[in-house]
Amino acid sequence: MGRTLYSFTAYARPLINPNCRYATTGCPFSKRQRSQIAPTAALNDEIFANAKPYSEVPGPKPIPILGNTWRMVPIIGQFDISEFAKVTKMFLEQYGRIVRLGGLIGRPDLLFVYDADEIERMYRREGPTPFRPAMPCLVKYKSEVRKDFFGELPGVVGVHGEQWRRFRSKVQRPILQPQTVKKYVAPIELVTEDFIKYMEDARDENGDLPHEFDNDIHRWSLECIGRVALDVRLGCLSSKLTKDSEPQRIIDAAKFALRNVAVLELKAPYWRYFPTPLWTKYVNNMNFFIELCSRYINEALERLKTKKVTSENDLSLLERVLRSEGDPKIATIMALDLILVGIDTISMAVCSILYQVATRLKEQEKMAEEIRRVLPDPNQPLTYSDLDKLHYTKAFVREVFRMYSTVIGNGRTLQEDDVICGYHIPKGVQVVFPTIVTGNMEQFVSDPDEFKPERWLESEGRLHSFASLPYGFGARICLGRRFADLEIQVLLAKLLRRYRLEYHHEPLEYAVTFMYAPDGPLRLRMLPR
Ligand code: HEM
Secondary structure (H helix, E strand, C coil), X not given: CCXXXXXXCCCCCCCCCCCCEXXXXXXXXXXXXXXXXXXXXXXXXXXXXXXXXXXXXXXXXXXXXXXXXHXXXXXXXXXXXXXXXXXXXXXXXXXXXXXXXXXXXXXXXXXXXXXXXXXXXXXXXXXXXXXXXXXXXXXXXXXXHCHHHHCCCCCCCCCCHHHHHHHHHHHHHHHHXXXXXXXXXXXXXXXXXXXXXXXXXXXXXXXXXXCCHHHHHHHHHHHHHHHHHCCCCCCCCCCCCCCCCHHHHHHHHHXXXXXXXXXXXXXXXXXXXXXXXXXXXXXXXHHHHHHHHHHHHHHHHHHHHHCCCCCXXXXXXXXXXXXHHCCHHHHHHHHHHHHHHHCHHHHHHHHHHHHHHHHCHHHHHHHHHHHHHHCCCCCCCXXXXXXXXCHHHHHHHHHHHHXXXXXXXXXXXXXXXXXXXXXXXXXXXXXXXXXXXXCCCCCCECCCCCCCHHHHCCCCCCEECCCCCCCCCHHHCCCCHHHHHHHHHHHHHHHHHHEEEEECCCCCEEEXXXXXXXXXXXXXXXXXX
């Protein structure tokens, strides 16, 4: 559902920085972030005075009247959105490490930056309220259509400035604290066991999973997010759902958002001017999610009134927010935001990871061996410390994110003038950090075409920390990243402990449907070990 969260989402000088390796030995998810503390370069008048003008930034030239927008229009345009990964790479090859896509009707210029040092500098210099351009549909829904509900604290997704900062500061601590996440190992394990049971039952006699298995991954992620954000089991993994049952309606609503948000935002943006039928359906769909979250949060509030609490440790994430804020609206909007971006991202990431697992058998065996070592008894319940020991498995995931960045890029709207790659860039420009390209550039990563999980565990070779940042960076970094890591690790640990995954069909191409993932049926074979 969060597919548009990230908006859109060559070289004159050598970019290899011998000191730009921040990689870790051990968990590539946690330690690497910790090492990222460095002084920021201040921009002074001299730097501005010596900068080249914005008009000289290379890039595709807009045609009079049509601007550059036509290039993005499906069919007549030169750039197909599903080919976005190739287009961003082509920009780099054709124009160099900074590329301006200007003349886009009705929206600010996009500036693609393919220089990890510059990306690092920009992230580190961003102020207390970074602006990530995103989700125009959601912005309109929150700030106009349902302003009555969202009011002055509309959440974090599609919200900026002081409103964003105030809301984020209310929920950030409980969501990102490792001690909160630890409490969800057992609940996510239960959900995942049900999912694996569901997969076992869905296999045919050869062990092949159904063609639409990627839809089933969405059901699992819905079930996970329901457990985290709403304190309930939604029931989405049941195999006998009737058309009108609530879990089926939730699945349908998630699917609707998944398929139509991209259409609304890219192919049919007329809703900006009048309410089209698709827009009306989008609004009703969003209303359904608000109603769902409000109902479960009220139930949680009722339960909390009679719950015996001796320490904060007895409380779930939702209960902590309910207790500390005393306003169920905050908890409802938090849940809504987590649901809005916590289904699509993780589902597409898992599709990509499982496809790589099934097609890289050597690495799969290494993971299976590691998991067997940490979990000698397959029935033994998982602990946080077990997961912490799965170094190679985590490095595998990290390498999938580097090579096939699920979120194609991140971005920031400049809130003040800046000098980037030697050009004076005016405030208001939308800077795009195309992770999908920078994570695969020789300048920043040694042997980038080699799939090598070990690179995250060793200290040799180049690996620039800002070339591949799957969860973004800084004050606006992904709020659900610890849960995303947990869900992925639990799924791999449970699945590979007992099963071997294979893939026996034509290789799948990766394509961008906002997220970057294998395009086509994920026909995996699941065989007992
Ligand atoms: C593998 C899966 C995921 C990936 C790759 C991912 C990636 C990202 C990225 C790149 C951002 C932008 C960060 C920035 O601007 O610096 C983001 C933001 C966000 N993510 Fe995730 N994410 C994932 C899963 C999740 C999940 C499971 C949840 C919810 C439980 C979630 C909740 C959020 C929220 C609420 C934001 C907005 C934060 C803000 O603007 O303050 N994400 N994510």
